Amino acid sequence: MKPAPFDYVRPGSLEDALAALSGDPGAKVLAGGQSLVPLLSMRLAAPSRLVDINGLPGLDEVTVSPGGVRVGALARHADVLTHEEAARVQPLLRLALSHVAHATIRNRGTTVGSIVHADSAAELPMVLTLLGGSVEVVGPSGTRTIPASELYVGPLESSLAHDEIATSASFPALAPGGRVAFAEIARRHGDYALVGAAALVEGGTVKVGYVSVSDVPVVVDLSGVPVKDLGEAALARLEPAGDIHATAAYRAQLVRVLTERVVREATGDE
Amino acid sequence: MSEPLLEVQLSVNGVVHDLRVPARRLLSDALRHDLGLTGTHVGCEHGVCGACTVLADGRPVRACLMFAVSAVGLNLTTVEGLAGADGTLSNVQQAFAECHGLQCGFCTPGFLTTITAGLRDNPQPTHEQARDMIAGNLCRCTGYQNIVKAVERAAELGA
Ligand SMILES: Cc1cc2nc3c(=O)[nH]c(=O)nc-3n(C[C@H](O)[C@H](O)[C@H](O)COP(=O)(O)OP(=O)(O)OC[C@H]3O[C@@H](n4cnc5c(N)ncnc54)[C@H](O)[C@@H]3O)c2cc1C
Ligand code: FES
Ligand code: FES
Numbered sequence: 001m002k003p004a005p006f007d008y009v010r011p012g013s014l015e016d017a018l019a020a021l022s023g024d025p026g027a028k029v030l031a032g033g034q035s036l037v038p039l040l041s042m043r044l045a046a047p048s049r050l051v052d053i054n055g056l057p058g059l060d061e062v063t064v065s066p067g068g069v070r071v072g073a074l075a076r077h078a079d080v081l082t083h084e085e086a087a088r089v090q091p092l093l094r095l096a097l098s099h100v101a102h103a104t105i106r107n108r109g110t111t112v113g114s115i116v117h118a119d120s121a122a123e124l125p126m127v128l129t130l131l132g133g134s135v136e137v138v139g140p141s142g143t144r145t146i147p148a149s150e151l152y153v154g155p156l157e158s159s160l161a162h163d164e165i166a167t168s169a170s171f172p173a174l175a176p177g178g179r180v181a182f183a184e185i186a187r188r189h190g191d192y193a194l195v196g197a198a199a200l201v202e203g204g205t206v207k208v209g210y211v212s213v214s215d216v217p218v219v220v221d222l223s224g225v226p227v228k229d230l231g232e233a234a235l236a237r238l239e240p241a242g243d244i245h246a247t248a249a250y251r252a253q254l255v256r257v258l259t260e261r262v263v264r265e266a267t268g269d270e
Numbered sequence: 271m272s273e274p275l276l277e278v279q280l281s282v283n284g285v286v287h288d289l290r291v292p293a294r295r296l297l298s299d300a301l302r303h304d305l306g307l308t309g310t311h312v313g314c315e316h317g318v319c320g321a322c323t324v325l326a327d328g329r330p331v332r333a334c335l336m337f338a339v340s341a342v343g344l345n346l347t348t349v350e351g352l353a354g355a356d357g358t359l360s361n362v363q364q365a366f367a368e369c370h371g372l373q374c375g376f377c378t379p380g381f382l383t384t385i386t387a388g389l390r391d392n393p394q395p396t397h398e399q400a401r402d403m404i405a406g407n408l409c410r411c412t413g414y415q416n417i418v419k420a421v422e423r424a425a426e427l428g429a
């Protein structure tokens with residue numbers, strides 16, 4: 001099937017992009033298109049206007065500071081994955097990105113697009129949530145920063161307003177002595193995870209974030225839980241659902257196994 | 271009311287083409303139907319199979335997940351652009367012929383473009399890396415063994 005007709009604009013400035021968005025309540029941003037175009041082709045979405053942001057200047061940068069990694073809205077997954085400084089300051093980015101789709105999709109798909117697309121089966125929304133990162137957005141009334149904890153409101157739904165554009169996402173640096181680990185089970189490497197988990201061990205706390213376990217990215221605090229109890233402690237706070245890819249019982253088992261695996265790896269208790 | 275058409279200039283295999291297409295024309299359809307470059311195949315049309323993979327500024331991308339209007343300014347290479355001007359096969363194409371890396375050939379254009387870029391980035395892949403290079407492309411016929419062999423043979427030929 002083919003996308004329904006739409007009006008297409010490719011603005012050269014952020015101001016023009018915002019005007020194009022607010023000028024049509026049915027308008028949508030087009031970034032890498034790796035999630036949006038399939039939705040259009042299957043006619044699960046039919047926006048009246050697409051505002052292609054690929055012509056906007058200065059949004060393709062990945063900036064690394066001691067405080068963390070800032071990823072511009074046009075930085076492709078591939079650019080972030082291969083960024084050595086970014087991997088040094090926040091190693092979870094590379095660990096997680098290597099599981100996002102296949103190289104060809106990563107050449108076009110953007111990390112910020114994935115974050116605002118708000119798919120709880122996607123790795124990066126969970127990573128942003130686990131790390132306590134944020135997204136910077138611009139809208140008709142200016143710029144605001146949305147912390148990850150306020151970004152995800154429902155399945156495939158973020159708290160961005162229809163006329164706002166995300167310009168960057170910020171991932172805090174790993175604290176000195178901190179450690180991370182990532183693991184997922186997918187039918188084939190690069191496919192969406194049946195379940196994925198990442199551990200963040202920093203300053204005495206142990207947190208684990210999950211992919212494909214609930215409607216929104218979810219993180220549980222497992223500080224102080226003995227290794228043998230990790231799986232059950234995690235499951236006490238989660239309600240994995242079944243779907244055509246995996247039953248609820250199988251997902252629960254993956255949560256048990258992966259929670260223990262990532263926490264052991266991140267605490268060095270392998 | 272007829273759908274508005276946009277003027278689009280596409281650079282494909284070193285040739286600049288002017289076309290008039292609706293905004294919703296997928297790049298894969300523009301290549302096949304508007305430009306007659308039917309080497310780019312369409313399998314799933316949602317990014318999964320890889321048959322439509324072309325190079326954009328040298329990087330493999332899914333032509334079915336891009337609009338022709340968004341491809342303006344990119345240097346596109348399709349499977350038609352891989353052989354030499356005199357028809358000499360590229361090393362990757364040669365390796366596919368030698369290793370019997372295809373059966374029906376439907377998936378082949380996507381493999382050839384993907385591997386061409388993959389070997390440019392990593393000219394001497396390990397066996398694992400050779401497998402990983404093609405992991406995003408589906409083939410219904412070959413079982414992949416000979417495609418992996420073709421990647422390794424193309425690396426020997428110097429891709
Ligand atoms: C075959 C296949 C497999 C995949 N596998 C995975 C996987 O395993 N894991 C994974 O995480 N992802 C996967 N993806 C999705 C991929 O990571 C996409 O890159 C990502 O989901 C969306 O990024 P994009 O830039 O392509 O956004 P688009 O598709 O352009 O946009 C997605 C949505 O976000 C909105 N949007 C995008 N950017 C902005 C912005 N800057 N401001 C406001 N709104 C914006 C759009 O309006 C749209 O609603 C897969 C995709 C494909 C095709
Ligand atoms: S047709 Fe484009 S990936 Fe299948
Ligand atoms: S050779 Fe037939 S699909 Fe690959």
